Amino acid sequence: MIKLAERICLLGLVASVAVLTLTALPVLWGSHLMGNTLLVHMMASGVLVFVLPALAVLWLMRTFCIGEAVGSASQLENIGFWATVVTGLLAIVTVFVCMLPVASTESMHLLVSIHAYAGFAMVPAVLLFIFGAIRLRRTKSMRSTTPG
Amino acid sequence: MLTSPFLRCFFPSRSVSCSKRRFPAKKLPFVIFQSVAFVCVAVGISTDGDAADSRFSRADSDTRMMHHIDLYDYDNKKITAESETPYSPLMTCGRCHDYETISHGWHFNAFLPGTNDGRRGEPWIWTEPRTGTQLPLSYRDSKGLFNPNDLGVSPWEMTHQFGGRIPGGGVAANQTPAVGEEDNGEEDNGEENNEESVAAVDDPRSERWKLSGVLQIDCMVCHASPSVYDFNARRDAIDDENFAWSATAGLRLGTIDGNVSRIKDGSDPDDEAIQAKLPKVTYDARRFSPDGTVFMDLIRHPSNNACFQCHSQRTVDEHGIESRWIHDQDVHLRAGMQCSDCHRNGIDHNIVRGFEGESDQYDDPSVRVAMDTLTCVGCHIGPEHIGPEHIGPEHIGPEHIGNDQEVELSIRETAIPSRAGRLGSPMPEHAGLPAVHFERLACTACHSGPISRGEAIGMMTSFAHGLGVKEHRSGQELPRIIAPVYGLDDDGKIYPQRAVWPAFWGTVVDGALTPIDPSMIYDLTRKSLRVRKGFVEELVTPQLSRTELKEVLGEERSSVREHEWTDEEATKVAAAQKVAGEKLFNEKVAATLVGLQDTLEAEQAVYVSSGFIYRLAADGESLEKMDANELKNSEAVEMVSWPLAHSVRPAGWSLGVGGCLECHSDGSVIFDSTLQSVGPGPDQTPAITMAEVRGTSANQVLLWNQLFGGRKLFKFLIAGSIGVLCVTLLIGIGTLASNLVNRRNNVT
Structure with a gap:
């Protein structure tokens, strides 16, 4: 059950990060996020803020309660996971502060810049996490199918 | 007898009288050359503002210069208490001030060749209440506006119609570009203009210049101390066709006896009998000092009072003109500022209009910096588009040289003259407002204009409605202008705008709609329309007769006064008026269109109002509406809008102060407030939302609103x-x- 939930969350994470990255690409060329692009970006962010903490809880449960971590594949997944959490947290916090009536325009520009860097940094982090997770599954499945 | 000799130098019929010398007409070019040479040499041409090289001396002090000066008439003769000729601002003020350079300023240069048309502003709306005409005109090139020259409206007629709101010069001084020279970009000079002026007198009404004189730039219109200049006296003089006498009337230097308007068209200005009929000034001897000078009570920076003469506005709701006391005026003025604190100018009189991007037309970095910091953004936040001139010298790098940079500068990196906070302006935090709003909205969208009440309301302006003149106004007078309309401007941002729908009589030839010269339309339609005062009041919403009232309200209630009617009764009467009006409108307008087609030998005559085009139906007796798509120039009937900037409301009265949902929810002002076409005609287009005006789909707005919900x-x-x-x-x-x-x- 936990595995299924984790897989659904993982799928949600990959999909949301993909959409968020694609919609944010124009920023790299100096454009501003607005209109329908911003609308889709905001919708995808709703998925992210839900699946990322859910995934974190499930991952913690699997790692600490069930103790499934194995070998170097686990190391790769570990690094990917924590990098995803850190960059994701940074991306979410910066946009959250922007939503509160506290940041001035200048501060908001800074926050949005950090948000963009953190968001783009999340892409390799998620890739690492996925790659590690897949490798871990393969390792486990090889061990379970190897006789003796 | 010197009446308007300066004019006669330029407009000879058989001979020219100029300073007691008479020139045959064939020597006209020489006269022109001489006169222009006088203007250029005696007045001087200086465009670089280099005081050291200029023949114009300057005080260069902040103190007010006392102007005890001699007055000169149009013939450059010194005026004494016994003189009978009006004083000439050109000959008087132009002795010490660079009239030629000043004459290229924003208030005077609309028609000059090579002039930048600038951002669209309020058009001149030719209004004729008896014919249901409200026609937006401009010499500047702007979508939906008609060029008076294209319609056959002569400069003289424009001056007579709008001179009360023109400070003089330019078209009012009969400086008309030759056909085809409007956009040649060549530097203008007085000689060309004046030659063209002479060439432009083939219009019979233009012959009136010889009698009325011209409206030279009247410096005192703006530079007189508050309460010194009598604008209404000036307007009255212009209404009386006493153009050349208007500056004297405005300063109340004496009394003026005689009206040029009483002199018939075609009268010979050289005829002594006609000259005797021209106005004469009786100067107030008390205004002259023993040395013959006159004290001109003037100020360097024009007062708000002078600006308000042409730039006032009033809002109109369903009850009429709104009371002044419920409005707070512009927050800057309430803080003690003057219009001219932001709307500044140099000797060129290119007054800073204060919109973003205005400085792009200037090459001088110091001018660009000065102008950029006089916009809303520049003054309160810092320049929007950063150029090398805005970066502190110690921070500038090779990457900053060239085009404008889309970079963020910290306050330390910004050159001191480019920093925000000019005149102590507060820097707004806009806490919690996503920066994308600055890309999509002009400052004025949230901060300026009348507070919307769910639909655009009526507006009256000085230009369009003659505010400042003592009259009985109901607020329903033509032209019907509405605001705020939250439309897109050329930069893609949302601006609050004022809007008007053209209403005019026109002809359609080969699918192209052209308005009929509005100065002729009353004479052309008088017999068929038979309107005495107001097209709307007499044709569209006619008063019901006693018999009709009895039918609607019954015997007993038909005799009570209007203000005693119940709401239900008022509704019934309005409905009956509408029915009667539609019948009358159809009947009279159809008859008028028949008359116009016959008189003008036009293929098709039409009447345009509120976005509708009325033409004769196939039976030749009734009206039908024509689809605008049948026209090649359908924009001729569409809404004409222009951005408004004032009055700026305080931060607490801005849109969005109440949070995101103030705009991103159903019924918000900026998306869902509505507008409906208005005009003299009986029909109105269905109400549309501001989002639709901007081409935003209702579904998209709904989606955003739900997201923000x-x-x-x-x-x-x-x-x-x-x-x-x-x-x-x-x-x-x-x-x-x-x-x-x-x-x-x-x-x-």
Whole structure:
């Protein structure tokens, strides 16, 4: 059950990060996020803020309660996971502060810049996490199918 | 007898009288050359403002210059208390001030060749209440506006119609560009203009210049001390066709006897009998000092009072003109500022209009910086588009040289003259307002204009409605202008705008609609329309007769006064008026169109109002509406709008202060407030939302509104998400720390 939930969350994470990255690409060329692009970006962010903490809880449960971590594949997944959490947290916090009536325009520009860097940094982090997770599954499945 | 000799130098019929010398007409070019040479040499041409090289001396002090000066008439003769000729601002003020350079300023240069048309502003709306005409005109090139020259409206007629709101010069001084020279970009000079002026007198009404004189730039219109200049006296003089006498009338230097308007068209200005009929000035001897000078009570920076003469506005609701006391005026003025604190100018009189991008037309970096910091953004936040001139010299790098940079500068990196805070302006925080709003909205969208009440309301302006003149106004007078209309401007941002729908009589030839010269339309339609005062009051909403009232209200109630009617009765009467009006409108307008087609031998005559085009139906007796798509120039009947900037409201009265949902929810002012076409005609287009005006789909607006509807919940979700992630991170850090400690213990 936990595995299924984790897989659904993982799928949600990959999909949301993909959409968020694609919609944010124009920023790299100096454009501003607005209109329908911003609308889709905001919708995808709703998925992210839900699946990322859910995934974190499930991952913690699997790692600490069930103790499934194995070998170097686990190391790769570990690094990917924590990098995803850190960059994701940074991306979410910066946009959250922007939503509160506290940041001035200048501060908001800074926050949005950090948000963009953190968001783009999340892409390799998620890739690492996925790659590690897949490798871990393969390792486990090889061990379970190897006789003796 | 010197009446308007300066004019006669330029407009000879058989001979020219100029300073007691008479020139035959064939010597006209020489006269022109001489006169222009006088203007250029005696007045001087200086465009670079270099005081040292200029023949114009300057005080260069902040103190007010006392002007005890001699007055000169149009013939450059000194005026004494016994003189009978009006004083000439050109000959008087132009002795010490660079009239030629000044004459290229914004207030005077609309028609000059090579002039930048600038951002669209309020057009001149030719209004003729008896014919239901409200026609937006401009010599500047702007979508939907008609060029008076194209319609056959002569400069003289424009001056007579709008001179009361023109400070003089330019078209009012009969400086008309030759056909085809409007856009040649060549530097203008007085000689060309004046030659062209002479060439432009083939219009019979233009012959009136010889009698009325011209409206030279009247410096005192703007530079007189408050309460010194009598604008209404000036307007009256212009109404009386006493153009050349208007400056004298405005300063009340004496009394003026005689009206040029009483002199018939075609009268010979050289005829002594006609000259005797021209106005004469009786100067107030008390205004002259013993040395013959006159004290001109003037100020360097025009007062708000002078600006208000042409730039006032009033809002109109369903009850009429709104009371002044419920409005706060512009927040800057309430803070003690003057219009001219932001709307400044040099000797060129290119007054800073204060919109973003205005400085692009200037090459001088210091001018660009000065102008950029006089816009809303520049003054309160800092220049929007950063150029090398805005960066402090110690921070400028090779990457900053060239085109404008889309870079963020810290306050330390910004050159001091480019920094925000000019005149102590506060820097707004806009706390919590996503920066995307600055890309999509002009400052004025949230901060300026009348507060919307769900639909655009009526507006009256000085230009269009002659505010400042003592009259009985109901607020329903033509032209019907509405505001705020939240439309897009050329830069793609949303601006609050004023809007008007053209209403005019026109002809359609080969699918192209052209308005009929509005100065002729009353004479052309008088017999068929038979309107005495107002097209709307007499044709569209006619008063019901006693018999009709009895039918609607019954015998007993038909005799009570209008203000005693119940709401139900008023509605019934209005409905009956509408029915009667439609019948009358159809009947009279159809008859008029028949008359116009016959008189003008036009293929098709039409009447345009509120976006509708009325033409004769196939039966030749009734009206039908024509589809605008049948026209090649359908924009001729569409809404004409122009951005408004004032009055600026305080921060607390801005849109969005109440949070995101103030704009991103159903019924918001900026998306869902509505507008409906208005005009003298009986029909109105269906109300459309501001989002539709901008071409935004209703579904998109709905989607955004729904997204923002759940924003509060989303904030809690994000907060929860952050909490969980923080706990996760703490656990991770704790685990890492624990592993490190364990590893260390194992090692030891």
